[in-house]
Amino acid sequence: xxxxxxxxxxxxxxxxxxxxxxxxxxxxxxxxxxxxxxxxxxxxxxxxxxxxxxxxxxxxxxxxxxxxxxxxxxxxxxxxxxxxxxxxxxxxxxxxxxxxxxxxxxxxxxxxxxxxxxxxxxxxxxxxxxxxxxxxxxxxxxxxxxxxxxxxxxxxxxxxxxxxxxxxxxxxxxxxxxxxxxxxxxxxxxxxxxxxxxxxxxxxxxxxxxxxxxxxxxxxxxxxxxxxxxxxxxxxxxxxxxxxxxxxxxxxxxxxxxxxxxxxxxxxxxxxxxxxxxxxxxxxxxxxxxxxxxxxxxxxxxxxxxxxxxxxxxxxxxxxxxxxxxxxxxxxxxxxxxxxxxxxxxxxxxxxxxxxxxxxxxxxxxxxxxxxxxxxxxxxxxxxxxxxxxxxxxxxxxxxxxxxxxx
Amino acid sequence: xxxxxxxxxxxxxxxxxxxxxxxxxxxxxxxxxxxxxxxxxxxxxxxxxxxxxxxxxxxxxxxxxxxxxxxxxxxxxxxxxxxxx
Numbered sequence: 001x002x003x004x005x006x007x008x009x010x011x012x013x014x015x016x017x018x019x020x021x022x023x024x025x026x027x028x029x030x031x032x033x034x035x036x037x038x039x040x041x042x043x044x045x046x047x048x049x050x051x052x053x054x055x056x057x058x059x060x061x062x063x064x065x066x067x068x069x070x071x072x073x074x075x076x077x078x079x080x081x082x083x084x085x086x087x088x089x090x091x092x093x094x095x096x097x098x099x100x101x102x103x104x105x106x107x108x109x110x111x112x113x114x115x116x117x118x119x120x121x122x123x124x125x126x127x128x129x130x131x132x133x134x135x136x137x138x139x140x141x142x143x144x145x146x147x148x149x150x151x152x153x154x155x156x157x158x159x160x161x162x163x164x165x166x167x168x169x170x171x172x173x174x175x176x177x178x179x180x181x182x183x184x185x186x187x188x189x190x191x192x193x194x195x196x197x198x199x200x201x202x203x204x205x206x207x208x209x210x211x212x213x214x215x216x217x218x219x220x221x222x223x224x225x226x227x228x229x230x231x232x233x234x235x236x237x238x239x240x241x242x243x244x245x246x247x248x249x250x251x252x253x254x255x256x257x258x259x260x261x262x263x264x265x266x267x268x269x270x271x272x273x274x275x276x277x278x279x280x281x282x283x284x285x286x287x288x289x290x291x292x293x294x295x296x297x298x299x300x301x302x303x304x305x306x307x308x309x310x311x312x313x314x315x316x317x318x319x320x321x322x323x324x325x326x327x328x329x330x331x332x333x334x335x336x337x338x339x340x341x342x343x344x345x346x347x348x349x350x351x352x353x354x355x356x357x358x359x360x361x362x363x364x365x366x367x368x369x370x371x372x373x374x375x376x377x378x379x380x381x382x383x384x385x386x387x388x389x390x391x392x393x394x395x396x397x398x399x400x401x402x403x404x405x406x407x
Numbered sequence: 408x409x410x411x412x413x414x415x416x417x418x419x420x421x422x423x424x425x426x427x428x429x430x431x432x433x434x435x436x437x438x439x440x441x442x443x444x445x446x447x448x449x450x451x452x453x454x455x456x457x458x459x460x461x462x463x464x465x466x467x468x469x470x471x472x473x474x475x476x477x478x479x480x481x482x483x484x485x486x487x488x489x490x491x492x
Binding site: 221222225226229230231233235236237276278279302303306328331332333 | 428429430443444447448449450451454457458461467468469470471
């Protein structure tokens with residue numbers, strides 16, 4: 001049996017509300033399938049499952065708010081017997097299935113891989129839905145409660161007793177849980193505030209910048225788009241993202257997460273695309289495998305991602321997989337960006353606007369459309385020399401666009 | 408297609424913009440100023456608006472004409488010319 005748990009969908013997510021199940025007991029599920037919708041501070045998220053099998057049972061009901069790491073459903077792997085049946089010894093699985101065949105076996109939740117809010121490994125909390133609901137109301141973490149019922153079952157009374165004896169202030173200030181009927185915008189603001197405050201508190205940022213002429217890249221794009229219908233056109237960010245992805249392949253030290261005092265490299269190049277939402281707020285979902293997409297596939301993936309980001313239906317993997325985030329504020333008219341790294345990532349690339357500037361070419365000052373690109377990086381993980389190598393490579397690629405998708 | 412009145416054309420453009428930026432107040436735009444920046448329309452939104460306008464009006468705007476669309480006035484003039492031309 002494997003346990004499908006409430007995923008951590010961001011550095012500061014503490015809990016989520018299960019809004020809707022897409023599966024029922026007895027259903028077969030496949031790796032990557034969207035099995036439920038969870039409401040978070042970043043809106044409603046389609047949550048994927050990473051172990052296939054058959055749904056044994058659903059543990060959490062629709063409408064319940066549960067902490068990160070809490071078991072949502074129990075999944076029976078291929079060949080396993082249902083609960084209550086005797087598993088034949090030869091078919092008993094040796095430990096948990098390990099998803100090593102994934103094309104993107106990046107840790108799904110680098111920040112909360114150990115699910116600190118959950119119980120000891122493999123142990124499951126025993127508590128009734130009523131007790132769980134009361135725990136949510138009282139702000140009690142059931143994992144910290146000792147059950148007095150049979151087999152350590154936590155009763156309603158246990159929860160209420162725990163609430164009375166709970167220390168006034170938790171060791172770490174907790175994010176206030178969104179109250180019923182909470183303002184989604186305020187909740188997102190709070191999530192951003194927590195993540196950015198943590199970034200500035202913990203990450204020693206260093207900043208590097210380049211200015212480049214994008215005349216060659218714009219000519220490349222214009223030639224490409226001249227042959228296309230409006231709907232098939234590429235936009236400049238496709239080139240930017242491609243250049244970042246290729247530069248990251250060469251400088252992987254900027255692609256990953258700083259977790260438990262050490263750098264954990266990402267497997268695969270998944271770029272967070274910082275996306276402002278109308279009405280306020282920001283999400284930075286991952287564009288998966290940005291180093292493997294041809295121009296049209298990249299545009300299609302970007303279109304899909306941005307459309308869903310703005311309609312509030314991102315997937316859980318998109319909130320957890322990015323190894324570096326790219327932000328483009330050029331359309332808002334700014335010249336340059338000094339970005340704040342999204343923890344636990346270790347770098348952020350910022351693009352400003354494309355504007356005509358005096359530019360020296362062959363000893364002559366000419367008017368050229370230019371762009372400023374910046375890198376904010378975590379000095380605990382890399383030094384300026386590595387950042388400079390990355391940024392130089394990125395600049396070279398955008399300056400010589402024929403190298404972006406070599407034949 | 409029969410020629411559209413300027414008002415109808417403006418309504419069509421308004422609808423296309425509101426489809427990606429529902430909170431936009433086009434009447435409050437300072438005339439003669441770039442509308443995309445004012446309304447925070449990025450390159451992706453802009454492309455979507457052009458796709459929408461193509462569907463509604465049958466006018467396909469080549470990328471080389473984008474510079475004529477910087478102001479709302481310019482956009483309306485451009486579309487009017489293409490529709491009657």
